[in-house]
Amino acid sequence: xxxxxxxxxxxxxxxxxxxxxxxxxxxxxxxxxxxxxxxxxxxxxxxxxxxxxxxxxxxxxxxxxxxxxxxxxxxxxxxxxxxxxxxxxxxxxxxxxxxxxxxxxxxxxxxxxxxxxxxxxxxxxxxxxxxxxxxxxxxxxxxxxxxxxxxxxxxxxxxxxxxxxxxxxxxxxxxxxxxxxxxxxxxxxxxxxxxxxxxxxxxxxxxxxx
Amino acid sequence: xxxxxxxxxxxxxxxxxxxxxxxxxxxxxxxxxxxxxxxxxxxxxxxxxxxxxxxxxxxxxxxxxxxxxxxxxxxxxxxxxxxxxxxxxxxxxxxxxxxxxxxxxxxxxxxxxxxxxxxxxxxxxxxxxxxxxxxxxxxxxxxxxxxxxxxxxxxxxxxxxxxxxxxxxxxxxxxxxxxxxxxxxxxxxxxxxxxxxxxxxxxxxxxxxxxxxxxxxxxxxxxxxxxxxxxxxxxxxxxxxxxxxxxxxxxxxxxxxxxxxxxx
Numbered sequence: 487x488x489x490x491x492x493x494x495x496x497x498x499x500x501x502x503x504x505x506x507x508x509x510x511x512x513x514x515x516x517x518x519x520x521x522x523x524x525x526x527x528x529x530x531x532x533x534x535x536x537x538x539x540x541x542x543x544x545x546x547x548x549x550x551x552x553x554x555x556x557x558x559x560x561x562x563x564x565x566x567x568x569x570x571x572x573x574x575x576x577x578x579x580x581x582x583x584x585x586x587x588x589x590x591x592x593x594x595x596x597x598x599x600x601x602x603x604x605x606x607x608x609x610x611x612x613x614x615x616x617x618x619x620x621x622x623x624x625x626x627x628x629x630x631x632x633x634x635x636x637x638x639x640x641x642x643x644x645x646x647x648x649x650x651x652x653x654x655x656x657x658x659x660x661x662x663x664x665x666x667x668x669x670x671x672x673x674x675x676x677x678x679x680x681x682x683x684x685x686x687x688x689x690x691x692x693x694x695x696x
Numbered sequence: 697x698x699x700x701x702x703x704x705x706x707x708x709x710x711x712x713x714x715x716x717x718x719x720x721x722x723x724x725x726x727x728x729x730x731x732x733x734x735x736x737x738x739x740x741x742x743x744x745x746x747x748x749x750x751x752x753x754x755x756x757x758x759x760x761x762x763x764x765x766x767x768x769x770x771x772x773x774x775x776x777x778x779x780x781x782x783x784x785x786x787x788x789x790x791x792x793x794x795x796x797x798x799x800x801x802x803x804x805x806x807x808x809x810x811x812x813x814x815x816x817x818x819x820x821x822x823x824x825x826x827x828x829x830x831x832x833x834x835x836x837x838x839x840x841x842x843x844x845x846x847x848x849x850x851x852x853x854x855x856x857x858x859x860x861x862x863x864x865x866x867x868x869x870x871x872x873x874x875x876x877x878x879x880x881x882x883x884x885x886x887x888x889x890x891x892x893x894x895x896x897x898x899x900x901x902x903x904x905x906x907x908x909x910x911x912x913x914x915x916x917x918x919x920x921x922x923x924x925x926x927x928x929x930x931x932x933x934x935x936x937x938x939x940x941x942x943x944x945x946x947x948x949x950x951x952x953x954x955x956x957x958x959x960x
Contacts, residue, residue, distance in 0.1 A: 530734055534726035542724040549932055555726060556733045556928060563738050635722060642718075657718035685711040688718075695717065 737928030
């Protein structure tokens with residue numbers, strides 16, 4: 487049984503003193519710089535679910551997502567001195583998570599190069615755009631929901647990272663276009679068109695679910 | 697936000713449907729032990745992938761260093777063989793050019809001081825020449841006596857455990873103070889450095905025994921304990937570790953609860 491999936495609420499989540507809850511992200515960072523461990527715990531508490539979900543949707547692998555999400559917070563912790571309040575903390579942490587996720591995907595690609603399938607498909611990410619849509623017939627109604635999620639998750643996973651990042655941030659995480667543009671270090675126009683293109687690609691792949 | 701609303705109205709029907717579909721997806725929350733994992737990694741002292749990055753570099757070194765030494769050994773044997781062969785003096789004369797020989801030698805061997813340190817011979821030995829036949833270019837002793845062997849030993853034989861200083865310290869370490877290659881370790885080998893004998897058991901490591909008097913024993917680890925993660929890494933991720941004789945953070949599973957121990 488995967489130990490990660492035991493949902494045990496630890497008492498300290500509720501016992502965090504009220505003041506921390508009321509502080510802004512920037513105030514928490516400032517407190518963490520001063521050496522306040524509870525302030526950092528509150529940052530983790532605030533962002534662990536969105537970051538885990540974001541990475542899960544990006545990688546389609548829960549264990550890997552939790553691993554990278556933890557790594558994201560470790561990076562934040564060790565780079566806290568270098569953090570500046572130029573933009574929102576959420577932008578900063580999503581950017582770290584995105585960079586980790588993209589390098590993880592590259593690592594996987596390198597690994598698959600050694601496999602036999604790698605011989606026939608040199609660049610998995612770029613080819614997937616031309617993947618034919620899923621033409622299988624619809625399953626029984628009661629199976630649809632569970633399977634639909636799996637199929638959508640898989641379809642997202644086939645998008646190249648440059649489309650996968652913005653569409654997950656927009657449609658799953660609900661971040662604003664402006665924030666996504668900052669996270670990806672792109673212009674607002676480019677970001678919008680990538681999201682639109684990503685939706686179009688998914689629409690093609692998921693034809694049978696509309 | 698104004699721009700936001702503008703954009704949303706620009707969306708086609710198709711896009712809107714995709715957007716809705718994605719918005720309805722089930723959310724996956726962080727596991728309950730998430731914060732423990734973060735703390736354990738922070739306790740371990742550095743971001744895990746930074747260590748992994750240096751691990752990749754050292755991984756390449758594993759191949760590069762032996763290949764280099766092998767080439768050096770081959771070169772030394774080739775020239776040594778020619779020099780010793782009495783039947784082909786002409787070729788030997790032609791080939792054994794001290795400058796060419798020097799070019800094929802690895803840096804540490806040419807450095808007389810380090811040769812002396814490794815072999816524990818007086819430095820003057822390195823400059824002696826062997827009694828070759830007249831007419832042949834003399835080869836310095838440190839080339840002709842297969843220098844690669846001397847370099848191989850300290851790198852390949854990196855001691856697994858150094859003897860405590862009270863027992864005189866490790867002989868290997870004393871002889872090769874400058875050459876210390878810290879190769880990435882499999883979790884089981886890494887745990888051994890702390891006196892823990894453990895093996896992978898499904899998704900965890902299970903402790904078979906703990907060396908008496910070791911730091912792990914001092915930290916209260918005992919046989920039968922279940923190690924959930926080492927420095928935040930789990931067996932499933934096939935982690936490797938860099939032994940730096942610093943503290944190591946373990947997350948132990950104990951009947952559904954978890955505790956973190958740090959071993960110095």
